[in-house]
Amino acid sequence: MEGEDEASAQMIDEIYANGGDSSQRHRPIINGEQLDIEAYAALYSGRTKIARLLFIANRCGVVSMELEALRMAYDEVKKGENTLLFRDVVPKINGRLGSNYGPDSAWTEAVDRRAEQRKEKLESELNAYRTNLIKESIRMGYNDFGDFYYAHGALGDAFKNYVRTRDYCTTSKHIIHMCLHAILVSIEMGQFTHVSSYVGKAEQNPDALDAITVAKLRAAAGLALLEAKKYKQAARKNKVIDNINFRNFLELVPEVRELINDFYSSHYASCLDYLGNLKANLLLDIHLHDHVEMLYDDIRHKALIQYTHPFVSVDLGMMANAFKTSVSGLEKELEALITDNQIQARIDSHNKILYARHADQRNATFQRVLQTGSEFDRDVRAMLLRANLLKHDYVLKSARKH
Numbered sequence: 038m039e040g041e042d043e044a045s046a047q048m049i050d051e052i053y054a055n056g057g058d059s060s061q062r063h064r065p066i067i068n069g070e071q072l073d074i075e076a077y078a079a080l081y082s083g084r085t086k087i088a089r090l091l092f093i094a095n096r097c098g099v100v101s102m103e104l105e106a107l108r109m110a111y112d113e114v115k116k117g118e119n120t121l122l123f124r125d126v127v128p129k130i131n132g133r134l135g136s137n138y139g140p141d142s143a144w145t146e147a148v149d150r151r152a153e154q155r156k157e158k159l160e161s162e163l164n165a166y167r168t169n170l171i172k173e174s175i176r177m178g179y180n181d182f183g184d185f186y187y188a189h190g191a192l193g194d195a196f197k198n199y200v201r202t203r204d205y206c207t208t209s210k211h212i213i214h215m216c217l218h219a220i221l222v223s224i225e226m227g228q229f230t231h232v233s234s235y236v237g238k239a240e241q242n243p244d245a246l247d248a249i250t251v252a253k254l255r256a257a258a259g260l261a262l263l264e265a266k267k268y269k270q271a272a273r274k275n276k277v278i279d280n281i282n283f284r285n286f287l288e289l290v291p292e293v294r295e296l297i298n299d300f301y302s303s304h305y306a307s308c309l310d311y312l313g314n315l316k317a318n319l320l321l322d323i324h325l326h327d328h329v330e331m332l333y334d335d336i337r338h339k340a341l342i343q344y345t346h347p348f349v350s351v352d353l354g355m356m357a358n359a360f361k362t363s364v365s366g367l368e369k370e371l372e373a374l375i376t377d378n379q380i381q382a383r384i385d386s387h388n389k390i391l392y393a394r395h396a397d398q399r400n401a402t403f404q405r406v407l408q409t410g411s412e413f414d415r416d417v418r419a420m421l422l423r424a425n426l427l428k429h430d431y432v433l434k435s436a437r438k439h
Contacts, residue, residue, distance in 0.1 A: 072097075072318045074105050078113075084187075084225060087113050087122055092323045094129065104133055111138050118152060120145045121190040152189055159185060176205035183218060196222045196231075209245035212238070217250070220257050232261040260324060268332065305340045306361055312336065341370060342380055345391060353389040364389055 074093065078086055090110040094103045107130050114123045123145060130138050163178035179202045186195035199218035206212045216239035223231035236258045239246070246254075262271035287294040296311035312333060320326050337360075344359065345351055357367045371391060374380040381394040 071099070071102065072321060074102060074109065078106075078109050083113075083117070084119070084122075084190075087119075087126075088225070089323050091126070091129070093321050096321055096326070104130075108134055108138060115141075115144065118148050118188050119190040120148050120152075152185075155185060172205045172207060176202045176207075176211065179205070180214075180218070183222075187222065192222050192226050196226070209242040212242050213245045213250060217253065220254075224257065224260065229261040229264040232257055236261070263324065263328060266328065266331070268328070268335070300336070300340065303343065305344060306359055308340065309337065309361065338370075338374060338379065341374060345371075345380055345382060345393065349393050351391040351393075353384075353391060356391070 072093070074090070077093075078090055081089055087110050090106040090113070094106040094110070097103055097106070107126065111123075111126050111130065111134070114126055123141075127138075127140050132139060159178070159182055163175070163182065166174040166178045179198045183195045183198035183202075186192070186198060196219060199215060199222065202215050202218075203212070206215060216235040219235040220232050220239075223229070223235065236254050239250075239254055259271045262268075287297070292311050292315060296308045296315075299305070299308035299311065316329060316333065319329050341360070344356060353364050353367055353371075357364045360367065362370075368384060368386065368389075371380065371382070371384060375382055375384070382391050383394065384391055
């Protein structure tokens with residue numbers, strides 16, 4: 038169990054590091070052409086690499102891409118000890134890659150035999166630790182079991198063992214390690230409520246959080262918010278777009294950088310072109326694919342709203358050209374936004390003009406001034422009347438009559 042921190046850190050980094058340092062990302066992976074699977078896969082390692090390759094193989098719809106992804110997944114599985122994943126990959130290949138990429142009973146039997154021996158050893162060690170009641174040894178024993186189950190694809194058992202270490206944590210650093218392990222396995226199981234929960238638990242120990250760990254927790258929290266479709270919270274746009282450090286990441290994907298610049302520069306046709314080129318490959322992303330359509334609709338609607346905002350009237354023909362759509366199609370989009378109260382306007386369908394219902398700020402200001410003046414005049418008159426009544430003792434005399 039020596040070198041626990043190093044081993045744990047290496048395993049945790051599988052899902053967060055996304056392929057190591059930036060020197061590996063020397064060119065854009067996603068573009069308008071077919072996804073470069075080899076370059077894409079190089080950004081990842083371990084289980085998440087295999088999961089992404091299998092996801093691409095299942096959804097790409099292109100035989101050459103499918104086989105390339107399966108070939109790389111097969112090779113990656115053979116580097117580890119997850120025979121469950123291996124047994125999943127082989128039938129998908131179905132002999133299409135030749136004899137070198139078929140069933141390997143000798144390998145699976147050897148791995149399973151070593152796994153059984155390793156498990157017996159871990160159980161024996163953990164029982165001894167429990168007998169001696171040494172908290173730190175028990176904690177490390179459960180961690181070792183978590184690592185064992187994770188390596189062999191038993192994610193539920195891995196999660197249970199990582200979480201069991203909580204009762205034996207004696208420092209804030211131990212709690213952070215427990216949370217990171219739980220977050221990692223929860224992401225791979227798709228249990229994003231657990232992700233949010235353990236991010237919160239980790240952040241309750243700020244004294245043990247370094248900058249890298251904080252970044253990992255923020256990334257995990259953002260992913261959980263994405264899965265919950267809380268896109269605005271997931272992005273926190275002012276902390277992304279205006280972040281100098283994040284701009285360096287945008288340089289790695291020039292298409293995304295350009296479409297963001299086009300959006301904020303109101304070059305909507307170019308922005309939507311870039312989005313169109315990226316869409317096919319974004320649909321192959323294991324986390325983003327479920328949200329692509331909704332995000333694209335939201336971006337387009339935001340662009341439509343921003344386009345109309347500065348004008349009192351807009352020619353629908355010119356606007357349709359700007360968004361590369363038909364006038365009738367644009368009308369339907371605008372009608373939906375008007376009905377949803379996202380655009381304050383009305384459409385002249387005959388002349389194909391959108392008229393904004395902007396409030397007349399000047400007139401509104403005059404009306405407020407007049408109203409304030411009237412209220413002041415009324416209050417002054419009431420004060421003068423009260424003063425005159427008091428002066429002539431009217432209130433007192435009136436009271437005596439009763």
